[in-house]
Amino acid sequence: MKAMREIVLEGHIIDSWILPRVFDKIMDMGGEFEVVDFQIGTHKTAHSRTRILITGKDETHADAILEELHRLGANLPEVEDARIETAPADKVVPEGFYSTTNHDTYVKLDGKWKQARNISMDRLIVIREGEPVCEPLAHIRKGDTVIVGEQGVRVIPPERPRERTLFEFMGGGASPERPSANLIKQIADEMRQIRSRGGRIAIVAGPAVVHTGASPALAQMIRGGHVDVLLSGNALAVHDIEYNLYGTSLGMNIENGELASSGHKHHIYAISKIMACGSIENAVKQGTLKGGIMYECIKNRIPFVLAGSIRDDGPLPEVITDTMEAKDAMKDALQGADMVIMAATMLHSIAAGNLLLSKVKTICVDINPSAVTKLTDRGTAQAVGIVTDVGAFLPALADALGDKD
Amino acid sequence: MKAMREIVLEGHIIDSWILPRVFDKIMDMGGEFEVVDFQIGTHKTAHSRTRILITGKDETHADAILEELHRLGANLPEVEDARIETAPADKVVPEGFYSTTNHDTYVKLDGKWKQARNISMDRLIVIREGEPVCEPLAHIRKGDTVIVGEQGVRVIPPERPRERTLFEFMGGGASPERPSANLIKQIADEMRQIRSRGGRIAIVAGPAVVHTGASPALAQMIRGGHVDVLLSGNALAVHDIEYNLYGTSLGMNIENGELASSGHKHHIYAISKIMACGSIENAVKQGTLKGGIMYECIKNRIPFVLAGSIRDDGPLPEVITDTMEAKDAMKDALQGADMVIMAATMLHSIAAGNLLLSKVKTICVDINPSAVTKLTDRGTAQAVGIVTDVGAFLPALADALGDKD
Amino acid sequence: MKAMREIVLEGHIIDSWILPRVFDKIMDMGGEFEVVDFQIGTHKTAHSRTRILITGKDETHADAILEELHRLGANLPEVEDARIETAPADKVVPEGFYSTTNHDTYVKLDGKWKQARNISMDRLIVIREGEPVCEPLAHIRKGDTVIVGEQGVRVIPPERPRERTLFEFMGGGASPERPSANLIKQIADEMRQIRSRGGRIAIVAGPAVVHTGASPALAQMIRGGHVDVLLSGNALAVHDIEYNLYGTSLGMNIENGELASSGHKHHIYAISKIMACGSIENAVKQGTLKGGIMYECIKNRIPFVLAGSIRDDGPLPEVITDTMEAKDAMKDALQGADMVIMAATMLHSIAAGNLLLSKVKTICVDINPSAVTKLTDRGTAQAVGIVTDVGAFLPALADALGDKD
């Protein structure tokens, strides 16, 4: 027997593509709809508002449609408190648990709407001291009170800015055939604006930054105060240190592209030297390490997270070898980020993307167009892709930021 | 001084993403809008209708916005006849010429709406014997009467189907991480449906079809009656003929991947043999060529266009070496196509895409995700991308069509 | 002042490209050489032998050349025992440490040649109970006796097989334009031969195996006894289990490509269910998990290593979250492997490649040609690349192995 549900949509729902997505989703899922009420925002800054009646084939179908529409920003018209169940065991979810999006999220508890903390996608919401907190499955403990169902939960998808910006609402694709000079200028402008209003900028960087000769540019950006936090792995740090100690990366001389004598040992020597100092930080303090990305982070007290991977040699003492600890450290480090630039690392980009709110301005720079596709396919839909050589991009960005050495 | 224009939008304008695109474009271009009237389609099959007042900074700005909105499907509320000017010289356009989209297009002449013939993108509309005809610049002759401006011209963008289909309205991207088995089944179903209602299917194929061992599958599809026209180049035909005469492609044995003795000469021998016969058609009739893609085309009277390129050896007698003639032949061959499958050829895919109406179901199969990006970037927005190995795709499609040898 | 060194080369040094590489390296490094003695292998199975006098600009230059030639298989004519120094601290190398290649390696100790155990590239050789053992930097402890310099160390690069094989000596490159059907047949033949003589086959697989619909094929291969060990990560296991519990992968129905209702929760449910059972193994024993890759591993007692990454949800109980522990487990699991098939995972492929001997037959299957380039760039030069869709490759390989369900 057919079943009906009513939803409400409000805001810039047409040009922020929320209403079209709602209609599409209903039709994709084989449902019917009737627009009960529609007030269109008659000019650029006016909101629209609509009530829509959804008809599914049966109760389950109607609920399934509702669940998907909720994720797009649809709300129930009359809202009761969110429903809560307890986790039956550590890392075990109650049936029907509410799975988070990466949008700002509010939960109705005791009749009041409260913003959930630490939101990132595909997690749960737990009530901790009366407040809704987003937690990964790994943190769920037996007896935790977990939100179930969509009732009493609201998500706020980002709205289209009222003017054209680099971070076009639809993000959309990544073509190698674009003039990057102009994009870089816009990114530099955006970075300066964010910093001038006290915002935070994170860089996620892979070892290709060093291989392609772009590490001095990144070091310069850190020294210039344009980076608030660095997320990377052992390899970037080792190659950066190798380059600063020996002038090579994986044994290849970055200046002339030739293999250095005994160069294949340099990355082991680099790690070994840091080990002898006890840590990267000590190596900087003792004067062993005198320049580079890691040096600038330490000198300028820029926090960094080096996450371990199974490809690592060493690893360096500061590397967090446990991946779950590393992920938690990354989540903390990204707290409050307004902009994230991902440079030439698919693993770290997707991992960081999973931890970001949808409203964070996200730029993914990679020579491989698939890197951006995979990032957005996995839910970081706001990412703007720039398909170019990171070895050319970062020096140009450092230049545009205007702190030439 | 500010200037205003009024537009009308009608149809499934929300879920076909026309209204959101109109709002986005106005904001992107720095204009303002006021929704004067809005009747929403209250259920799935009901049309919406809206009148919107656009405000630009001045007359030029307002016209520029109007021109872009027109391309998205916006119409002027009261329409006069289209305006006409004459071409000042061969291949020279009158100022303000109307540049076509790839959507169905109607022109108002003497108070009547007439559908323009031969529409494809980035061309002009000329009045020939009282009828609007779409022509490329190359065909414009001095004194031709050419439509200028948007007045009296209407474009009909394709609307979202009312149910979920393979050819999702938003097409959207091409990810290598999708299960192709199921997609192939859907494509086969669609092909059978099109054929059963008398529709036409075109294949655009590159030489990798032969290199990857998929040419027997394509030959089988032609023999089975699933292909109405083949668009390709000299290379595909030469490799197909080489394979059928010698079992090799560029000298490599397709069965065991080894280089055949004197194999490097085979493609020249293959061309030479056809030359000795006078044409591919003669080679089939004389029994020299006994199988393969070209053989099946000739045996089954399936028309084909072989367009020349600067990489060609030979070329074979049927190849059209003049690129402008080849393009015209391709346009003719694609007349009335309902579906086009593009297999592993960026050059021919983009060329064919330029010649297609937006309502033609278009599938682009390539191992390189950039091939699809480039195709859609150049205006063939309806293309659905399948990122896979054509050597696996075509045999699976032939299987799904059910004409196993 | 100029300095000279003498080296000896022996074996199939011409057609195994050892002698040409030696000449190239000397010239690249700006050295001179004189061939003192040369006995060419006069037929296919006869060895060649040569003594060559190298001249460098000075002692350091000559040593640098010698060090590189050693890695290519050049030996000193009269060999003394290997030299040994002690590690000054944990994870700190003595100056001039010998850095391993991925070739079989022998060390002269007390006048006798002994084979080093556990060889893989870029590690050290430590004397443990009188035997040379290859260890990563992470395992070096203060006081360990470490080999320094090339004296008394011999590496044996793999020689070209005397007949044409799939694993062509020069491996070399990866082109998407090859007929994969035949390659797959050859791989299946090779796998059967290896298994019939008691050899070991490892599979390294990424989550795209599940997304592309190839997991039943891999499960079938495991059930059929063609796989001795599986190396992968949390994502493959989660997606495999999600697929077997819910028919979806990341919420997409693998059979029809549609998004399932509440599908976005399935992977969390999948993890949660396994958590509730305590482990994947328990889930199989308790009948919760009834098919798939992980199921077949457990049912058939095929060992697997699931290495953690920062992208992981959960993770599943069997996942080794510490990357260094995971790497050690991978090294153990790859012990004695004769063949490794890497399927659609750059991270795990490169990590596994780092742990392999150069004589292990290594196949890297990826839709992205860069995956193979990166693998060989990082030292796994023996890898044969197959650029194709893993969703088509694995089913075809399972078919060729002949255990159709």
Next chain:
Amino acid sequence: MKAMREIVLEGHIIDSWILPRVFDKIMDMGGEFEVVDFQIGTHKTAHSRTRILITGKDETHADAILEELHRLGANLPEVEDARIETAPADKVVPEGFYSTTNHDTYVKLDGKWKQARNISMDRLIVIREGEPVCEPLAHIRKGDTVIVGEQGVRVIPPERPRERTLFEFMGGGASPERPSANLIKQIADEMRQIRSRGGRIAIVAGPAVVHTGASPALAQMIRGGHVDVLLSGNALAVHDIEYNLYGTSLGMNIENGELASSGHKHHIYAISKIMACGSIENAVKQGTLKGGIMYECIKNRIPFVLAGSIRDDGPLPEVITDTMEAKDAMKDALQGADMVIMAATMLHSIAAGNLLLSKVKTICVDINPSAVTKLTDRGTAQAVGIVTDVGAFLPALADALGDKD
């Protein structure tokens, strides 16, 4: 019955990888060999010389091996005149025709060795006025005297330079992870050296040069006298002219990345304006076109070939629309080229590569690593690949050449 053949190899046959390739080929083809005589070049500049006896399974097999070895540079010890047959018809080859390599080639006629003119790969050698001339199949006329078999034909593969250079003998691969700054400096040095000794440099460029904003850099290089000939197509010229007339490329403003008002018409306007002038050359002379790549070519009398393709709009008057004529024009234009830089165009790069001698220094710049793989797979083995963004590469190269505006 077994059959034997004797060959001679001479030169730097070990470090130029000729001898190893010969051994490999014999083994790949299942033959046997005996080294009858071997004199090794005992130092860097001394030649080696060897005589080898090949044994095949029968006469045909031995001939097949010989034919392949010939292409690698193996010669018959006692050489009679080349054998000649007449072409039976236009564009038809005599049986056993000699198919050219891209190496320098000599033909023995009347007891004298004569160098074949116009050599490029996969063509025939015809005797014209007593001289051997290389001709494509398309130029063969009935009665032409064509070389058949390998007897009396010698090819000279390029030898490895005696020192390390950018154009490493083994070229080899294209990795995106290399520091391009240093490569660019080396290319600029090489270009200056070539020009200073009167050599010729050709640029092969695709339209992405304009889209990515690099056209001013290429114009600057032409103005600075670093380019002797430009090979391209209609699209590059149209986009270059559009950019110089309107500041856009395909309607996108290159400076700020935004779509210009009516920008979608600009490329048609650009063509139309040139049509109105009669030619690009006239447009420059009349002052209509005042800058850009085409402008600099005409101002500086740098010859250019614009080859037509089926994607072309227009085309411009200077475009050669017949592909066979265009190919002949490209062959003429490349005559005497010492270096060719291919920038972001697969079609034109492979077409040009087919026309080059193996000794021409060839650089292929593309953001897609497959572009280089395809080029070398199709026989242009000397190509050095640089995987980077052409929009960054050309400006950096223009800078390194030192003619900043």
